[in-house]
Amino acid sequence: MKFALRIVCFVAVLAALPIGALRGQAGDDASPPIVADGEDAAVGPEVAAPQSGPVVDDAPVLFASPDASQARADELFRNGVAAWHEGRHARAKELWLEALDALGPSVEPTSGDQLVLDRHALLHDLGNAAFRADAWLEAMGWYRSALRYAPRDAATRHNLELARERAGVLPDTDGPVASAWHAHLTGWTRGEARWLALLGLGPLALALLFEAVRGGRALAWASIGAFLVALACVAPLVSQELRADELPMLVVSSGGVDVRSEARAGANVVGHVEAGDTVERVDALPDWVRVVGPGRTKGWVPESAVFDLLR
């Protein structure tokens, strides 16, 4: 009886604490209201149908209506896809870039029902446009940007590898363990990383429950194991948090780019970064970007030589 009571208490404490946190989160979110299905269901704002291409589905939308920027971006995106299928690749790229501008910077969705444009698809398609224009390094940049939103997407990964091959950029040569760990850290979207972290706490809670009630060496070891599992599950989220302020850029100038001490063409060259290297932006001036390179090389490079991976 006593034992059961203790477990009930444990579960109650577990449940009570996060509920407060969830309430606080809900209050801050101010999510848009969900529109029910039926006559009042909102249909997305009317957009001009492309002259050719996929038929716009005018079925009732089961989710919240997209905001104006998302709807505009969606229209542009679809027109771009239609142009692509007509073989007008340059026009498609223009439309997709416009769609990207219309979307603005990436903002985390505030609810699961919120309608958002598939930014991964948009960036993937921009990568294809660059690829077809033989801009392999730029295509790499688009694909890498796309993978931030769908890290495990096989098509984008395939295209990235192909672009890397065409650009002559060697793939990373980490060992198998380091590669696997890196893949684990970067293989989740932000939302997935959060869910993973939460799930990782489940085995830990269970192991600690039994350790507290039953005690013993085996359960102590089980708790340690569950703790390590929880750490592994939390690691992607922690990694993303640590890199949240980074502004990665890809060197897309063929042959690499010289790093200069000042933001002018004749300034001293203090280093060199190779094409396909990732640098971090730390400052910017018109037409110039200050970056930190792989070997902690810090300096200025022309803005045209680098590609912003945060799209």
Next chain:
Amino acid sequence: MQLGDSTYLQIETSAPPDDGVIRFPEVDGVDYGDLRGPSVRENAFTDKNGRWVRERYYIYYVDLSVGEAGEYVIPPITAVIGGREVSSDELRLRVTPDTEGAALGYVDVRVPFDRVVVGQTFPIEIEYGCRASYADRIGDWNLSLPWLEDLGRGAVTAERPDPRDGAPTQVTVGRSALQASAPKITQVNGEAFRVMRLRLLATPMRSGKIDLSGTVLRFVEGRWVENLILGRDFRPTKEYFKRLGEGAFTISPLPEEDRPLGFTGAVGTFDASASADVRDLFAGDSIKLTVDYTGAGNLADFGAPDLSLAPEFTDDFAIYGSKEDRGQDRRRIVYDIAPLRDDVERIPSVSLETFDPSTWEYRRVSTQPIDISVRPRGTEAPITVGEEPAPTKRKFERDIEDVLPGGLRAAGTDGNAPSEGTIASVFGAVIVAWGALRFASRRDGGMRGQSGERRGALRRLERGLSRADTPEKELRAWTAFLAARTGVDAESWVGRDVRGDSRRGFVDLGEVATDLVARTNERLEAAAYGDGERVGADDVLRVARDLLEEGL
């Protein structure tokens, strides 16, 4: 015995012959087979004087057959044993013709040539059977073909009958069971006979006249009985013998006249063809020259042409060797050769000297020459491998995956994901709940007391053991420790069946702790009250710590 039947002589001697020879007298019409034995037989008995006597006999056997009916007298058989010639009694053998078997049976041997030559492969067809009205009563067929030995050992093989002609039958030749054709009804002298055919392929090794008259068909009449265990069982009732009668053919030696120098024993009518695996190659590259011989003859037996003895090859090619595939229908020889120079334009024909029995003359069988293109070393000309160009494998381009349709979609898991605050709260809640529960559990004491009590009990045990100068005092310190940790009186732990109490539910220490307590109790009690070794304080303390780790 009946004509066609066979018997054997059994010769017993008291010791093996000095020279190992038993001499059989020659008798017209009597054939002796190979001598077999000896087998040894021992007799042991007590003679009239009470002595233990052991006799040993050596027994030899020899098969005996006769060609004609009649009375045969076999004079004494002699051997030299112990320096003395010993002999057997005279033997008499009466052979009567089996007139009934001769009327009922049928046997015929057919050779399609009047004369054949040594090395020639030719078929021998033996037809045998019995009157159709008797056929259902015959259950065992046996052919005696003594002339097979005259063809040469291993010179004859049996051909399997074509199963399309019906289910094969079985016939015994010597000690081999061979397959013969399905029975067919044949009219012989106005009588219907059910006849089977056994087809042999012979390649005689030696010349001479082959007398077929010793051919005897033995067939057994009986009845078929249904047996619960063995199924259908044949019970023989009577044997019949049918002799072939007169018949012979001649095996001629190969004619010496016009025999070519390079003749390697190929006898028959052959065709030859050749092919090369490479026709466009660099000088010095290997060519696999395949030569196939087909036709009727001793394909498996003749010696392959030796290219290293042919000047047309040795002048232009390096000969590395050959591999052979011998079959009844085809002989394949694969030569490994390599052109020595780039001006070699063809592979010469390969010639085989043969003897053709159909024309009774020697004949040369040659392959067609093969044109080749040999390039000097160092040129980068393409090389064509094989006689026919290899099928080109289509190459496909690697390309990117096409654009994604994308579009608006629900945020899904990304939108519903818990915030970092929620995750931190859950983590904190887990830790807080664990701490609280642990505190509550430990505070209750009893079987699982607080850690302070544990440490106290351990300290008291340490002190007790350090002061103990006898095993009894060590046992007392140990039981005091158990009493402190379990709340059960110390005295009750002495002599207690801990495992039994655990099984019965009187003690709840867990499996590991129960075992530790029981074993330590036994050791300490054996030291205190028996002649067991004294348990060291360190051992006891280690067990006590383990028990505390286990939650005691």
